Amino acid sequence: MQITIQDIEQIALTAQLELTAEEKERQLEKFNKLFQDVEVLAQVDTSEIEPLAHVQSIKNVLREDLLQESLSQEKVLQNAPDQEEGMFKVPKII
Amino acid sequence: MQLHEYTISELSSLISKKEISILELTQHMLGRIEKLDSELGCYISIVEDQAMEQAAKVQKMLDKGILTSPLTGIPMGIKDNICTEGILTSCGSKMLSNFVPPYNAHVVKKLYNSGSVLLGKLNMDEYAMGSSTESSYFKKTRNPWDTERVPGGSSGGSAAAVVAGEAIYSLGSDTGGSIRQPASFCGCVGLKPTYGLISRFGLVSYASSLDQIGPLTKTVTDCALVLNAIAGHDPMDLTSSRRIHPDYTKALINDVKGMKIGLPREFIDDSVEKNIRDAILNAVKVFTDLGAECVEISIPVMEYVVPTYYIIALAEASSNLARYDGVKFGYRASNPKDILDFCKRTRSEGFGTEVKRRILLGTYVLSSGYYDAYYKKALKARAIITREFNKAFEQCDIIIGPVSPTTAYKIGEKINDPIQMYMEDIFTVPVNIAGLPAMSIPCGLDNNSLPIGLQLLGKRFDEQTIIKTAYTFEQNTEFHNLRPNLNV
Numbered sequence: 001m002q003i004t005i006q007d008i009e010q011i012a013l014t015a016q017l018e019l020t021a022e023e024k025e026r027q028l029e030k031f032n033k034l035f036q037d038v039e040v041l042a043q044v045d046t047s048e049i050e051p052l053a054h055v056q057s058i059k060n061v062l063r064e065d066l067l068q069e070s071l072s073q074e075k076v077l078q079n080a081p082d083q084e085e086g087m088f089k090v091p092k093i094i
Numbered sequence: 095m096q097l098h099e100y101t102i103s104e105l106s107s108l109i110s111k112k113e114i115s116i117l118e119l120t121q122h123m124l125g126r127i128e129k130l131d132s133e134l135g136c137y138i139s140i141v142e143d144q145a146m147e148q149a150a151k152v153q154k155m156l157d158k159g160i161l162t163s164p165l166t167g168i169p170m171g172i173k174d175n176i177c178t179e180g181i182l183t184s185c186g187s188k189m190l191s192n193f194v195p196p197y198n199a200h201v202v203k204k205l206y207n208s209g210s211v212l213l214g215k216l217n218m219d220e221y222a223m224g225s226s227t228e229s230s231y232f233k234k235t236r237n238p239w240d241t242e243r244v245p246g247g248s249s250g251g252s253a254a255a256v257v258a259g260e261a262i263y264s265l266g267s268d269t270g271g272s273i274r275q276p277a278s279f280c281g282c283v284g285l286k287p288t289y290g291l292i293s294r295f296g297l298v299s300y301a302s303s304l305d306q307i308g309p310l311t312k313t314v315t316d317c318a319l320v321l322n323a324i325a326g327h328d329p330m331d332l333t334s335s336r337r338i339h340p341d342y343t344k345a346l347i348n349d350v351k352g353m354k355i356g357l358p359r360e361f362i363d364d365s366v367e368k369n370i371r372d373a374i375l376n377a378v379k380v381f382t383d384l385g386a387e388c389v390e391i392s393i394p395v396m397e398y399v400v401p402t403y404y405i406i407a408l409a410e411a412s413s414n415l416a417r418y419d420g421v422k423f424g425y426r427a428s429n430p431k432d433i434l435d436f437c438k439r440t441r442s443e444g445f446g447t448e449v450k451r452r453i454l455l456g457t458y459v460l461s462s463g464y465y466d467a468y469y470k471k472a473l474k475a476r477a478i479i480t481r482e483f484n485k486a487f488e489q490c491d492i493i494i495g496p497v498s499p500t501t502a503y504k505i506g507e508k509i510n511d512p513i514q515m516y517m518e519d520i521f522t523v524p525v526n527i528a529g530l531p532a533m534s535i536p537c538g539l540d541n542n543s544l545p546i547g548l549q550l551l552g553k554r555f556d557e558q559t560i561i562k563t564a565y566t567f568e569q570n571t572e573f574h575n576l577r578p579n580l581n582v
Binding site: 003007008011012014015016017018019023026027030031033034037038040041042044046049050051052053054055056058061063071075076078079080081082088090091092093 | 192193194196197289290303329332333335397398400401402404405412416419420421422423424425426430432433434436437438439441442445447450451453454455457458461467468470471472473474475476477478480512513516517528529554
């Protein structure tokens with residue numbers, strides 16, 4: 001299967017990335033090379049196999065809903081690129 | 095012998111006998127970094143003032159008998175994707191080049207509590223995505239054995255610092271080999287623990303079902319000491335295991351008599367450089383001479399471990415890295431036209447080429463129409479790979495093989511062929527896929543006098559057998575004493 005420039009553009013949009021024409025070409029070339037190597041996976045017989053997302057048998061962890069210490073507002077905002085009145089500030093949306 | 099050449103266990107004894115002070119040791123290490131790091135580039139940040147303050151504080155606590163851990167006063171370096179409160183944690187990326195965490199990772203808290211002294215934060219491939227530390231936004235790290243060569247990656251700074259004596263030990267992280275491969279390229283001990291043994295709280299996520307933090311040290315004994323300090327349950331990481339971990343130093347036993355050591359035939363095929371194959375076979379001989387039995391086994395999944403790994407890792411990465419949008423922390427693009435431009439430009443300007451590639455690939459395999467063919471297929475392959483390793487461990491106590499098919503290569507040699515670089519992760523990625531523990535230890539030098547690593551793979555939560563086997567190898571060989579000639 002060949003991936004096209006249009007595919008790359010569509011994926012970039014989904015991933016919220018902007019690529020230059022040159023970047024698109026370069027990424028496309030690597031994409032197609034990688035997916036050639038991935039083809040081997042299609043040959044593996046997995047008809048009787050259940051997918052394994054995680055090696056541990058993970059169960060949901062529950063706890064009592066108790067008040068616990070957490071980061072202060074000041075600390076939470078310490079890395080904010082922009083803030084105002086204790087809130088994260090972003091460009092106008094609507 | 096100079097202070098930076100000692101191991102944790104040796105320094106710990108000197109400190110407790112008051113033959114050296116923690117301040118003197120910290121000062122020496124900072125001087126060593128000052129002398130060497132402009133050439134080697136192991137550190138992204140060096141925290142001199144904090145290190146000296148911490149050293150003074152720890153010395154007082156030791157004198158009062160409050161601190162008695164074997165790590166008390168031992169200078170360490172931490173990979174720059176592990177959060178340190180008040181200290182830049184950049185992940186090797188422009189995106190986090192201004193990120194100062196408001197909290198410590200669980201492992202950092204534990205090491206501080208044991209009295210270890212932080213020297214600084216170590217260089218790495220951007221977001222731990224790479225095998226050569228060439229994709230760091232800040233600098234390239236050089237291999238102490240040959241400064242024209244890469245130290246491996248992504249924990250390249252962590253491995254090079256330990257070998258060059260710029261840290262007594264370090265922490266790295268391993269998603270597909272990022273501790274073991276640099277340990278192999280630089281000639282130190284590197285352990286990727288069982289998934290769930292070490293809390294990931296405060297580790298910047300790459301692929302959450304594969305990531306694990308682990309130590310890089312000069313010796314197996316030091317590895318056991320650091321593992322003792324960082325292992326254990328943490329309620330802040332839902333995947334953290336609740337089992338009580340043993341005292342790993344109890345596994346430091348020089349004996350492999352009667353042990354069954356599995357050598358998969360797929361691990362010593364022609365894709366592996368001859369020097370490396372010879373070194374592995376020599377290691378087999380060391381073990382059999384000591385009374386172990388070598389069992390030839392087969393793990394018939396090796397053709398597809400790399401594609402399986404990359405599909406899972408990149409799918410998880412594309413999801414984990416969706417959080418970098420310029421709103422709450424990290425880099426933000428200036429003068430955006432609108433909110434979409436704001437988000438897109440922040441991400442496009444903040445991430446490097448390799449990170450973008452991995453996000454794109456991950457997004458692709460998760461997109462509708464391709465999800466079943468790639469992502470779901472890879473999860474099924476993961477089940478088979480895990481099953482095959484479980485089956486292999488019915489025939490042996492431990493599996494050995496190479497870490498990488500090559501030794502350290504030249505800087506720039508492979509950076510333009512990322513897919514080839516991916517393929518060279520073949521011997522390290524299955525361990526992460528199956529959640530197993532594995533260690534790399536030095537087992538020889540190749541024709542260019544570059545270190546070769548021996549990989550030891552254990553059953554889940556059986557770090558003890560790895561430690562015992564590796565310790566026996568160390569006690570009966572001299573490879574762990576080999577050091578690069580740095581002319582200082």
